[in-house]
Amino acid sequence: KSLRPAIIAGNWKMNKLSMDTMSFFYDLKPLIKEAKCDVVVCVPFTDIATAAVASKGAKCKLGAQNCHFEPKGAFTGEVSVDMLRDAQVEYVIIGHSERRQYFAETDETVNKKLKAALAGGLIPILCVGESLEQRENGETLALLESQIKKAYEGIDAKDAKKIVVAYEPIWAIGTGKTATADEAEEAIAHIRGVLASLYGDTAQNISILYGGSMNAKNAAELVAKPNIDGGLIGGASLVVDDFVTIINAAS
Numbered sequence: 001k002s003l004r005p006a007i008i009a010g011n012w013k014m015n016k017l018s019m020d021t022m023s024f025f026y027d028l029k030p031l032i033k034e035a036k037c038d039v040v041v042c043v044p045f046t047d048i049a050t051a052a053v054a055s056k057g058a059k060c061k062l063g064a065q066n067c068h069f070e071p072k073g074a075f076t077g078e079v080s081v082d083m084l085r086d087a088q089v090e091y092v093i094i095g096h097s098e099r100r101q102y103f104a105e106t107d108e109t110v111n112k113k114l115k116a117a118l119a120g121g122l123i124p125i126l127c128v129g130e131s132l133e134q135r136e137n138g139e140t141l142a143l144l145e146s147q148i149k150k151a152y153e154g155i156d157a158k159d160a161k162k163i164v165v166a167y168e169p170i171w172a173i174g175t176g177k178t179a180t181a182d183e184a185e186e187a188i189a190h191i192r193g194v195l196a197s198l199y200g201d202t203a204q205n206i207s208i209l210y211g212g213s214m215n216a217k218n219a220a221e222l223v224a225k226p227n228i229d230g231g232l233i234g235g236a237s238l239v240v241d242d243f244v245t246i247i248n249a250a251s
């Protein structure tokens, strides 16, 4: 675990206007000066410019929630990796379950987006995780193995270790129902095992986060587990005090 930096990443999803973004970073900045973990805030595209100004000098990095895999061209409504870099974004969430579910993202597009992000110098936060039905059918570990193998297809070890993985059981996202620390640790240890089968010892350097109703109350127990290197936080990342409590739990 000491080989890997702890990371707490917020995912605002489709929330906050520019005024909210300014006040969020104004409040956050002084509270994370001593943070020992890496802090990332993944904002909507329309808040990036405001966040880039408002977070100047703060101990946190900016992330986006999606990108397109093509470098440019006739892709109405899409945003490229270069555009994100140009806007001072350093991280990008790829393959969030909401995008797989509502926006037809597949293991194949996730793989293409990972490659585009890596080639363009963004750090991808790759999301994987099972549905409730898959968990109840005992398919969780096989599904995770398949999602990981397809996501990393054609990616070498040097690039693989730049990717941050987030294990996000779909049934725990936005539901207030968290995986127990033992369930999360089992799934994440399995993901690390799959990465080890692909990349050997490099898997020990890959940060794997838990996501799914992680909050100020349960964060400490989750990040105490040997394979859980931090969290991807949805709802609780919208409120500065809750987000800071989670950051302190991981520091």
Ligand code: PEP
Binding pocket: 011, 168, 172, 173, 174, 175, 176, 211, 212, 213, 214, 232, 233, 234, 235, 236
């Ligand atoms: C997420 O969307 O990545 C997430 C984990 O959401 P929440 O924390 O709200 O469950």
